[in-house]
Each structure stands twice: as structure tokens, then as C-alpha cells.
Amino acid sequence: xxxxxxxxxxxxxxxxxxxxxxxxxxxxxxxxxxxxxxxxxxxxxxxxxxxxxxxxxxxxxxxxxxxxxxxxxxxxxxxxxxxxxxxxxxxxxxxxxxxxxxxxxxxxxxxxxxxxx
Numbered sequence: 370x371x372x373x374x375x376x377x378x379x380x381x382x383x384x385x386x387x388x389x390x391x392x393x394x395x396x397x398x399x400x401x402x403x404x405x406x407x408x409x410x411x412x413x414x415x416x417x418x419x420x421x422x423x424x425x426x427x428x429x430x431x432x433x434x435x436x437x438x439x440x441x442x443x444x445x446x447x448x449x450x451x452x453x454x455x456x457x458x459x460x461x462x463x464x465x466x467x468x469x470x471x472x473x474x475x476x477x478x479x480x481x482x483x484x485x486x
Contacts, residue, residue, distance in 0.1 A: 370470065370477070373417060373475060380416050380417070380457065381416075382413065382414065382415070383454070384448055384452055384454055385453050385454075386409055386411045386451070388409050389404050389406050412445055412448065414443060414445075417442075418457075419441075420438055422437055434483055435483045436481070436482045437479060437481055438461060438482065441475055442476050443475065444473045444475055446473075448466050450464060451463075453480075461480035463479070464481050465478065466478055467479075
């Protein structure tokens with residue numbers, strides 16, 4: 370991995386995890402049998418964000434662009450592919466989490482925008 374300097378970590382990012390909780394909209398705060406899904410911030414900090422290759426995703430009678438970015442931030446072992454990243458008004462699904470050279474210095478995320486986050 371190419372060396373990263375702390376001065377390159379210029380973009381504020383939020384790492385979010387999806388949580389599901391029972392609806393409590395019934396009378397007296399009782400559950401209604403449904404569930405609500407929310408995204409909750411589990412980590413935040415500054416990161417280096419770089420554009421990566423984009424691609425097009427084909428579906429039934431449609432085509433939509435998918436943009437990839439590489440996000441490098443200080444090492445954080447709790448980040449997984451089930452989470453998403455929010456930065457500069459953009460939201461992207463994490464598709465890969467890497468710990469270069471297993472040195473616990475940096476976490477490198479591959480993120481896809483435009484995939485229905």
C-alpha cells in the first residue's frame with residue numbers, strides 16, 4: 370500500500386450500521402408487530418477519499434451507473450461490509466474492508482454509491 374499521510378485525511382466520514390427495532394406505535398407504547406429500520410452512526414473521523422472505477426449495473430429493462438470510491442481511514446476493527454459510509458452528502462455501501470499488510474494502521478474501504486442505500 371502506498372504511504373498515507375495524516376494530512377491527506379481531509380474528508381469527514383460517518384460509518385453507519387443498520388438496526389431493526391420493533392414498532393411501538395400502538396396504544397400505550399405497545400408493539401404493533403411491525404419493525405422499523407434505521408441507520409445509526411457507529412464510528413466517525415477523517416478519511417482520504419479517492420474515486421475508483423465505476424461500472425454499470427443492469428437490471429430488468431434498465432441500466433444504472435454505480436460509482437466506486439476508495440476510503441482510507443485510521444484502523445478501526447469494528448467496520449464490516451454490512452455497514453455504509455456517509456461523506457459530503459453522499460452515501461455508499463461498503464463492499465470490501467481491508468487492513469493493509471495486517472499492520473492495524475489503516476482501514477481501506479471499497480464503497481459503491483448508487484446501489485440502493
